[in-house]
Amino acid sequence: MTVLAVAEHRRGELRDVSYELVAAGRDLATATGGDLHVAVVSGPVSEYAEKLNRDGVDAVHTVDHGEGFNHDVSVQAVEQLVDAVDPAVLLVPHTVNGLDYAPAVANRLDRPLVTDAVDLAYDDELTVTRELYGSKVETTVDVHAERGAVTVRPAEWPTAEGTGDATIEPFDATIDESQVRSTVTGFQEVGDGDVDITEADVLVSVGRGIEEEENLDLIRDLADALDATLSASRPVIDNGWLPKDRQVGQSGKVVTPDVYIAIGISGAVQHVAGMKGTDTIVAINNDPNAPIFDIADYGIVDDLFDVVPALTEEFKG
Amino acid sequence: MKILVTVKEVTAVDDEFEIDGLTIDDRYVTADLNEWDEYALEEAVQLSEANDDAEVVTVTIGPSDTAETIRQALAKGADRAVRIWDDALAEVGLLDPATKATLLAAVAREEDPDLVLTGVQSADDSFGATGVALADKLGMEWAAVVNALDLDTDDGTAHVHRELEGGVEELTDVELPAVLTVQTGINDPRYASLRGIRQAQSKELAAKSLDDLGLDVAAIESPLEQTSLYEPETESETTVYEGSAEETAGELATVLREVDQ
Numbered sequence: 001m002t003v004l005a006v007a008e009h010r011r012g013e014l015r016d017v018s019y020e021l022v023a024a025g026r027d028l029a030t031a032t033g034g035d036l037h038v039a040v041v042s043g044p045v046s047e048y049a050e051k052l053n054r055d056g057v058d059a060v061h062t063v064d065h066g067e068g069f070n071h072d073v074s075v076q077a078v079e080q081l082v083d084a085v086d087p088a089v090l091l092v093p094h095t096v097n098g099l100d101y102a103p104a105v106a107n108r109l110d111r112p113l114v115t116d117a118v119d120l121a122y123d124d125e126l127t128v129t130r131e132l133y134g135s136k137v138e139t140t141v142d143v144h145a146e147r148g149a150v151t152v153r154p155a156e157w158p159t160a161e162g163t164g165d166a167t168i169e170p171f172d173a174t175i176d177e178s179q180v181r182s183t184v185t186g187f188q189e190v191g192d193g194d195v196d197i198t199e200a201d202v203l204v205s206v207g208r209g210i211e212e213e214e215n216l217d218l219i220r221d222l223a224d225a226l227d228a229t230l231s232a233s234r235p236v237i238d239n240g241w242l243p244k245d246r247q248v249g250q251s252g253k254v255v256t257p258d259v260y261i262a263i264g265i266s267g268a269v270q271h272v273a274g275m276k277g278t279d280t281i282v283a284i285n286n287d288p289n290a291p292i293f294d295i296a297d298y299g300i301v302d303d304l305f306d307v308v309p310a311l312t313e314e315f316k317g
Numbered sequence: 318m319k320i321l322v323t324v325k326e327v328t329a330v331d332d333e334f335e336i337d338g339l340t341i342d343d344r345y346v347t348a349d350l351n352e353w354d355e356y357a358l359e360e361a362v363q364l365s366e367a368n369d370d371a372e373v374v375t376v377t378i379g380p381s382d383t384a385e386t387i388r389q390a391l392a393k394g395a396d397r398a399v400r401i402w403d404d405a406l407a408e409v410g411l412l413d414p415a416t417k418a419t420l421l422a423a424v425a426r427e428e429d430p431d432l433v434l435t436g437v438q439s440a441d442d443s444f445g446a447t448g449v450a451l452a453d454k455l456g457m458e459w460a461a462v463v464n465a466l467d468l469d470t471d472d473g474t475a476h477v478h479r480e481l482e483g484g485v486e487e488l489t490d491v492e493l494p495a496v497l498t499v500q501t502g503i504n505d506p507r508y509a510s511l512r513g514i515r516q517a518q519s520k521e522l523a524a525k526s527l528d529d530l531g532l533d534v535a536a537i538e539s540p541l542e543q544t545s546l547y548e549p550e551t552e553s554e555t556t557v558y559e560g561s562a563e564e565t566a567g568e569l570a571t572v573l574r575e576v577d578q
């Protein structure tokens with residue numbers, strides 16, 4: 001069975017998820033005695049192709065068109081590549097850009113699409129494992145079709161290493177410019193404020209469990225008593241209770257303090273992406289099934305409004 | 318101008334729940350309007366307030382008991398609602414993004430909106446693919462994960478920011494009509510006012526079957542089948558403290574003091 005994995009790059013750099021896709025694709029290809037093809041669209045594609053030629057890759061297809069990601073270009077290029085390579089499984093990263101073209105590609109090719117895969121298996125047909133209800137439940141989805149498409153969750157597979165002996169094959173995609181109806185005009189970094197949470201040794205991080213802005217003082221008191229820095233999950237930032245530079249996670253900051261205390265945070269994958277490298281993770285949450293406990297070293301399953309003041313008291317004076 | 322907003326009723330599982338075959342019993346779930354759709358709706362209502370003649374129409378796939386959630390959207394400022402349901406849909410185990418997009422596209426073709434706003438994903442099954450699939454079915458442009466929108470109708474362009482990973486935003490110009498998938502935080506969703514809640518009761522909420530939409534059951538057949546549902550095994554080695562808040566806080570404090578040395 002042939003697998004085609006599409007690499008991702010941004011502003012001149014391949015993103016790690018590309019190598020994870022190589023690993024995921026290689027597992028599938030090996031299990032079925034098939035070939036692993038990798039594709040890269042736009043940017044310095046020959047340079048990317050060299051890097052993508054990792055252990056187990058049979059071919060790298062390059063589409064030299066434009067400098068950076070444009071979904072209208074990617075959709076056309078990947079659609080044509082899939083037609084040419086005819087892979088049983090098309091793999092795309094489950095990233096913000098992956099989600100900006102994979103559903104359109106699947107639609108045009110009339111392939112079933114399963115998103116956010118955390119595991120893949122192939123036994124006559126493809127089975128995709130994914131999570132539901134903010135990672136509290138897992139499910140398997142069987143794809144009853146000869147050809148399918150999957151978006152693969154970042155950081156679930158290791159990055160493929162080693163050098164392969166792939167052929168590098170420039171692919172002459174025909175890009176219809178009249179169908180390129182979106183233009184990327186630039187990038188913008190989220191500004192930094194006075195506090196850099198990535199520098200902190202101890203982070204006290206607060207989530208939606210805090211319920212009201214007024215209650216934040218409870219968490220501030222604990223952070224003060226611990227001489228720690230305050231950070232938060234997304235809903236607290238979305239509500240405007242703390243500035244954007246305090247957000248931990250996929251679209252915020254990646255932090256690696258010595259200690260991370262997650263209070264009223266469920267542990268959604270996009271949050272965990274920003275803090276799972278922490279040495280010591282502490283979780284305070286009244287839901288024993290909250291996914292944050294999957295990665296916590298120490299936990300208290302209780303109401304934060306009881307535990308936090310008691311903990312602050314321990315460190316006061 | 319007309320704006321179509323997709324609005325989904327999602328379920329959250331309670332702290333304690335049981336799985337029965339491929340479902341979780343209604344007893345253990347709470348239904349609500351999808352968080353991402355709240356932001357999409359607010360964006361639409363703000364746009365309609367800024368353009369006097371703009372109409373905001375919501376579209377939902379769901380059985381009749383989702384009407385209450387749809388009324389919430391009407392109470393927050395949508396002008397009318399369409400609800401798609403059919404006995405045949407109740408038989409579908411896994412409603413995948415492609416099928417949802419087919420259904421939503423049928424309504425979108427009838428409504429012919431200038432702009433379609435969806436949430437980035439739904440909180441329960443988190444496919445994150447319906448909006449872009451819908452755009453492609455309609456032959457519209459799109460942008461996924463939009464956290465800022467500046468609509469230039471004269472120019473026929475939506476200037477958007479797409480929230481990429483790692484605190485970087487992509488600035489993109491998208492030709493209208495377009496489907497935008499809206500990210501949380503793009504605005505500050507309002508609460509429904511009492512007046513809004515009252516008015517919502519008399520707003521139009523039209524139910525559409527497959528037949529009404531000119532679709533047959535083949536349109537909702539999917540090659541995807543959900544084959545299991547289970548609580549993930551955790552490899553977690555969490556030390557969990559038990560007891561009163563004072564006791565657990567005391568034990569945790571001891572550990573924190575050690576780590577801090």
Ligand SMILES: Cc1cc2nc3c(=O)[nH]c(=O)nc-3n(C[C@H](O)[C@H](O)[C@H](O)COP(=O)(O)OP(=O)(O)OC[C@H]3O[C@@H](n4cnc5c(N)ncnc54)[C@H](O)[C@@H]3O)c2cc1C
Pocket residue numbers: 096134206207208209210232233234235236247248249250251252253263264265266267268269270271274284285286287290302303304305437438462
């Ligand atoms: C593209 C994309 C990017 C994203 N980027 C990020 C990101 O960078 N960072 C991020 O954090 N999220 C991000 N998210 C959102 C993410 O999916 C979750 O929605 C979010 O992390 C949830 O935040 P939370 O854990 O605070 O809230 P919830 O998931 O609502 O969890 C609240 C928790 O508080 C607990 N709780 C409630 N009351 C109490 C109490 N009294 N005592 C103790 N515990 C209590 C509950 O049991 C629950 O576990 C992103 C999502 C998308 C789609």
